[in-house]
């Protein structure tokens with residue numbers, strides 16, 4: 001297991017969040033990890049802080065020639081040309097022995113399979129920035145059947161388990177829902193925290209205290225919900241005393257359709273993932 005080498009094509013925010021989490025979990029120096037990105041040799045790269053624990057290269061080809069698991073972590077529009085270069089230059093045997101992993105919304109197994117001219121060695125994963133504090137969530141969508149790919153997939157799970165809660169093996173369509181809830185969810189929660197803090201500032205609290213308390217209140221609620229079997233409505237009802245402050249605030253939220261707004265946000269992100277998948281699939285024709 002220890003000799004399995006992992007490569008990331010792209011070393012931006014979502015990859016660095018994973019590196020931060022693995023570092024915090026004291027696991028980064030226990031794995032062989034390489035990142036390829038154009039700025040690999042730039043002294044100002046924010047990846048430099050990991051330089052004694054990871055390998056860096058500006059060549060995606062070199063990365064694929066040395067890694068057993070390769071994750072695509074770049075913007076969707078770049079993937080086709082990256083795949084074309086790999087498919088053209090990589091030895092066929094090497095290409096079919098790598099486990100390729102898409103973390104890109106809309107980059108489906110079938111599209112990647114088409115661009116790489118390979119099959120049965122591609123899976124998808126969705127995770128979120130919360131891995132940076134070992135508090136992420138992730139899910140996997142996989143159709144691989146051969147033993148070597150299962151071994152590589154299990155190794156990947158072992159690594160993600162250090163920093164994230166495993167939501168399970170899901171279909172690709174379910175992974176698009178996970179993309180909305182797990183992947184984009186942190187941005188939705190941050191927007192809610194910002195709004196609550198803004199309200200407290202309007203009422204007269206300092207910005208710093210308002211931000212800290214809004215975030216800590218969310219953290220505490222999340223902890224209760226995750227560690228108890230309480231339904232969110234039960235916790236909400238426990239807090240709302242008859243004729244008290246909370247129910248007045250909740251009435252305003254209902255007047256503004258906040259629940260519908262959150263539902264719409266999830267549906268919009270989910271639909272966007274499916275639209276992106278359709279657009280990328282059209283590029284395989």
Ligand SMILES: NC(=O)C1=CN([C@@H]2O[C@H](COP(=O)(O)OP(=O)(O)OC[C@H]3O[C@@H](n4cnc5c(N)ncnc54)[C@H](OP(=O)(O)O)[C@@H]3O)[C@@H](O)[C@H]2O)C=CC1
Nearest residue numbers: 009010011012013014036037038039073074075076104183
């Ligand atoms: N941010 C998030 O929370 C999540 C993002 N994702 C998905 O992950 C992908 C990456 O997102 P994110 O990290 O936020 O994006 P960033 O913009 O932060 O990072 C993009 C990375 O791609 C690199 N890159 C650009 N061109 C190439 C190339 N030709 N070959 C190799 N690397 C290249 C960039 O390198 P350089 O810096 O040198 O230009 C950079 O390291 C996206 O598809 C996104 O949708 C998925 C789940 C969550």
Ligand SMILES: O=C(O)[C@@H]1CCC=N1
Nearest residue numbers: 105179180182183184
């Ligand atoms: O916005 C995006 O496209 C990525 C996917 C999930 C979170 N961020």
